[in-house]
Amino acid sequence: MSKILECIPNFSEGRDExxxxxxxxxxxxxxxxxxxxxxxxxxxxxxxxxxxxxxxxLKQSMLEAMEIAIDVIDMNEHTGEHPRMGAVDVVPFTxxxxxxxxxxxxIANEVAKEAAEKFDLPIYLYEDAATCPERENLADIRxxxxxxxxxxxxxxxxxxxxxxDKVHPTAGATVIGARMPLVAYNVNLDTDDLELANDIARxxxxxxxxxxxxxxxxxxxxxxxxxxxxxxxxxYTKTSLYQAFEMIKFEAKRYGVNIIGSELIGLLPAQxxxxxxxxxLGVEDFSSEQIMENRLLEDL
Amino acid sequence: MSKILECIPNFSEGRDExxxxxxxxxxxxxxxxxxxxxxxxxxxxxxxxxxxxxxxxLKQSMLEAMEIAIDVIDMNEHTGEHPRMGAVDVVPFTxxxxxxxxxxxxIANEVAKEAAEKFDLPIYLYEDAATCPERENLADIRxxxxxxxxxxxxxxxxxxxxxxDKVHPTAGATVIGARMPLVAYNVNLDTDDLELANDIARxxxxxxxxxxxxxxxxxxxxxxxxxxxxxxxxxYTKTSLYQAFEMIKFEAKRYGVNIIGSELIGLLPAQxxxxxxxxxLGVEDFSSEQIMENRLLEDL
Numbered sequence: 001m002s003k004i005l006e007c008i009p010n011f012s013e014g015r016d017e018x019x020x021x022x023x024x025x026x027x028x029x030x031x032x033x034x035x036x037x038x039x040x041x042x043x044x045x046x047x048x049x050x051x052x053x054x055x056x057x058l059k060q061s062m063l064e065a066m067e068i069a070i071d072v073i074d075m076n077e078h079t080g081e082h083p084r085m086g087a088v089d090v091v092p093f094t095x096x097x098x099x100x101x102x103x104x105x106x107i108a109n110e111v112a113k114e115a116a117e118k119f120d121l122p123i124y125l126y127e128d129a130a131t132c133p134e135r136e137n138l139a140d141i142r143x144x145x146x147x148x149x150x151x152x153x154x155x156x157x158x159x160x161x162x163x164x165d166k167v168h169p170t171a172g173a174t175v176i177g178a179r180m181p182l183v184a185y186n187v188n189l190d191t192d193d194l195e196l197a198n199d200i201a202r203x204x205x206x207x208x209x210x211x212x213x214x215x216x217x218x219x220x221x222x223x224x225x226x227x228x229x230x231x232x233x234x235x236y237t238k239t240s241l242y243q244a245f246e247m248i249k250f251e252a253k254r255y256g257v258n259i260i261g262s263e264l265i266g267l268l269p270a271q272x273x274x275x276x277x278x279x280x281l282g283v284e285d286f287s288s289e290q291i292m293e294n295r296l297l298e299d300l
Numbered sequence: 301m302s303k304i305l306e307c308i309p310n311f312s313e314g315r316d317e318x319x320x321x322x323x324x325x326x327x328x329x330x331x332x333x334x335x336x337x338x339x340x341x342x343x344x345x346x347x348x349x350x351x352x353x354x355x356x357x358l359k360q361s362m363l364e365a366m367e368i369a370i371d372v373i374d375m376n377e378h379t380g381e382h383p384r385m386g387a388v389d390v391v392p393f394t395x396x397x398x399x400x401x402x403x404x405x406x407i408a409n410e411v412a413k414e415a416a417e418k419f420d421l422p423i424y425l426y427e428d429a430a431t432c433p434e435r436e437n438l439a440d441i442r443x444x445x446x447x448x449x450x451x452x453x454x455x456x457x458x459x460x461x462x463x464x465d466k467v468h469p470t471a472g473a474t475v476i477g478a479r480m481p482l483v484a485y486n487v488n489l490d491t492d493d494l495e496l497a498n499d500i501a502r503x504x505x506x507x508x509x510x511x512x513x514x515x516x517x518x519x520x521x522x523x524x525x526x527x528x529x530x531x532x533x534x535x536y537t538k539t540s541l542y543q544a545f546e547m548i549k550f551e552a553k554r555y556g557v558n559i560i561g562s563e564l565i566g567l568l569p570a571q572x573x574x575x576x577x578x579x580x581l582g583v584e585d586f587s588s589e590q591i592m593e594n595r596l597l598e599d600l
Contacts, residue, residue: 263584277573290564290568292570
């Protein structure tokens, strides 16, 4: 069974088209890697790349792209609205298929180790790859940004997980990690009462006593005259979409409000929907190997 | 978007391992073709191959395998329990992803035309590729089997769709066609009353006034002490699995019987389950391009 991950590296270059094309080149030309999207934002001066592929393909292309980015980006001249600490700012790996979180963490570590040695770069591990709770959150690691990192990396509590305790003179430092893919899932309610949507969102989300891997807020869809519970499902393998849907349904019931539909935004792994079908049909002993298309992915 | 079909050719050789391996070789070595399974039955003296792939890959490998099968099989010496009329007995193409039935019919015609010319073989088109209602059913075309085909092909009403009106001296004749993939779907009931399962099966199936693309019978699962409505969904794009499930649920209700689970048997296209998830979550505007894994299939 082939292993597939998603990787969404962020590079600190959003203005120079020539440099951007150079950086993404390895993602276009490496076997086992499919470049899904790359978008550069001039105000943020930042490039966000989305790709999926095999562990080997992603590792190889990522190291090549890092080498190019470190070569063409000088952080001493970088300005932009988005917080950043390095030329290769942050690199999250997320499991998509036949990959455990442990394996994704391992891949993050392999890339971090090799990049630290090759480019003499301080590297921090974050989210599920973090080596201590203080490093789980990207914002905490990056606080102070590039300009403050020179001193920060030398503090004992911010000693990098891999590489030198001196920032790279032009590329700063990098954060690499592993996390579950976010599934953006919204449920539309048959009312225009935003307060009600917010009440339900609070009930459903983790912070309000609801589902462990669910973030939720109420949103006003004023042009449709309705409101929505807008969610980020942060681990669809542990908190499934049908749980959020059914929970919103029974919470809405106390207000006499109905669900009129839902929305899946952006990319998601097939398994997130197979889980839903399995639940509602009560399927016994289903294996995703029964899906014809999955058999085509085996030889990747 | 890559086009994917399934093809399940049946060859009249189930005993000679060496010949069997020769016949399946093109399915192993052709780009864009994934051999999923091949099983030979000695009593039937028949080889059934299951593969999926691109239109080009399937066409090319199928023609190569036909050439080999025609070369190594002599129908004058063929005996076996399964009805058969040719060395390459029947070749159905079924749409899996981004392929319409019209396109599957076109592929069946292309293979039929090229094979008829190349191998001087009478070829009939069946199911959705049939040129008249009398040829939709494989059993009608094959009636009389290899031994009767010599005369049958010369009758005006049985003039082959492609190729000679003389059977091939050692390979007989071949049936090629297009049909939807069957999804084998069973629903388990919380009772051991087989009559009840049969009653519900009759209500749900097309022939009994139920769903257009559903065949159903009651089955006794005696070792579990329950019964089951066992179904073949003959066109999951038009009659979805959730329709059969919900219909069985409301029919069972009149007997005070509950559904205790269901089973998906064998291979099925991912879309059959995405449809189910979309229905139960009430998803608006979903596209299968949002599925990460599907993006990997684009470059096939």
